Amino acid sequence: MQTETHTDNELLEMLAEPGLWLVRGGNxxxxxxxxxxxxxxxxxxxxSTANQTVLGIVKMPNDVVQxxxxxxxxxxxxxxxxxxxxxxxxxxxx
Numbered sequence: 001m002q003t004e005t006h007t008d009n010e011l012l013e014m015l016a017e018p019g020l021w022l023v024r025g026g027n028x029x030x031x032x033x034x035x036x037x038x039x040x041x042x043x044x045x046x047x048s049t050a051n052q053t054v055l056g057i058v059k060m061p062n063d064v065v066q067x068x069x070x071x072x073x074x075x076x077x078x079x080x081x082x083x084x085x086x087x088x089x090x091x092x093x094x
Contacts, residue, residue: 011037011067011075020060026053045076 006014014037021040025031031047031054034040040057048054057072059065067075
């Protein structure tokens with residue numbers, strides 16, 4: 001199966017999409033698992049602020065959606081400005 005690349009806007013539309021999302025690191029290879037992308041982004045950001053190496057986020061099965069480390073912070077920065085109803089309360093979408 002081929003890996004898909006996604007723009008920031010496409011990934012922001014997937015924030016609540018259910019599934020098994022893995023936060024990948026160096027050691028250990030899987031830092032966390034999450035039920036949706038928003039949770040995975042939060043876990044990845046928290047791991048990076050705790051000086052853990054975050055290599056990316058993947059959606060299972062088959063790693064079809066892969067988000068590289070450089071895109072994680074950018075996405076987290078955008079979604080944290082929305083309330084629980086999806087209303088933008090600050091920041092700007094890419």
